[in-house]
Amino acid sequence: MSIAIRDVREHELDSVLALNNAAGPAILPLDAARLRHLFDRAEYFRVAERDGAMAGFLIGFGAQAQHDSSNFAWFGAHHPDFFYIDRVAVASRRRGGGVGRALYADAQSYAELRYPQLACEVFLQQGNDHALLFHGSFGFREVGQHVMAGHDIRAAMLMKGLCSYAWVRDTYGDALPDEPWLQQPRQVAQPARPTGTCA
Template identity: 65%
Template sequence: MPITLRDVREHELDSVMALNNAAGPAILPMDTARARFFWDHAEYFRVAEQDGHITGFLAAFSQDAPHDSPNFLWFRERYERFLYIDRIVIARPRRGGGRGRAFYADVQSFAEVRWPLLCCEVFLQSGNDPALLFHGGFGFREVGQQVMAGTGIRAAMLMKELCSHAWVAQTYGGRLPDQPWLRARELSGRRPALATGT
């Protein structure tokens, strides 16, 4: 059956949290408050659905989010405008089926009309070479490293410049065409991000 990527629905937050917490040590745990924070503040928060089941999700935040992630804050201290991929989780039995690639193609399409940079990190631990290769294949490059306070985990900070953003910003300013594929999530009473100057 086909895989559908769509915005998460509020009643699915428990399913997202369970999927996150079953992912293993490479993904930071999520509680109810964190899931609610993602719902309220993530500019991009989509799930992969297949046969009526959620099989993965990706959440990303703009530079304006009130996020406390040390890796997010690392980027905010250095870059003015970006979309930060906080996490991508694919259910263990569904890994290797192309969902990660589908999410990254989708989040890039979402981001490039709104932000000049797409950012994320990969934990530098044994066995994570495939994750670094995956991101390299999508054009990400390392722009630094940091050790996360209190964890001892070293992360490679990755960034991709979105080459279409400058053209979109110059052509459309802050007003994108009213098309379904360009619509963004409504976030807690504030307007979602639009294309603006670099």
């Protein structure tokens, strides 16, 4: 049973909302207005399908986005350029089946052509060791901690260097080849970025 990753469709936002709000304390709940706000502004908003049903989703923003997340602002204050994974959720019946890894692999494939680092956070609360282990096994390392304004939740701030970025920038600049697999998932203007290095 394969996992298919594709752009979210507007009519699926109710399903995304239900999936988000069923994910438990590892992710902040949303209402329909907030999800619509994310849909309208996210650079990357993709879903995973398995057996024809939505199995998960991932939302991401580039460092230059106008995004009002306090965690995103923390990364912006400490790092000049990154791709931020705002939220990811996997349906409970699909956890442990590779859906999360497929979403992260797709997000990394997108980001490494455009950004020097991936950024995300994991809430530091009892029972969330599996999330820290997952991110550690995917190459993320803690670069600080942040208490989220309005939520009083401490988060581990994680980053992962994307070693392909410097070569892609040096070779192609801002003009990636016109290949379908290189196309941006969503039509959002990309600001020019300085060349980065792999940490």
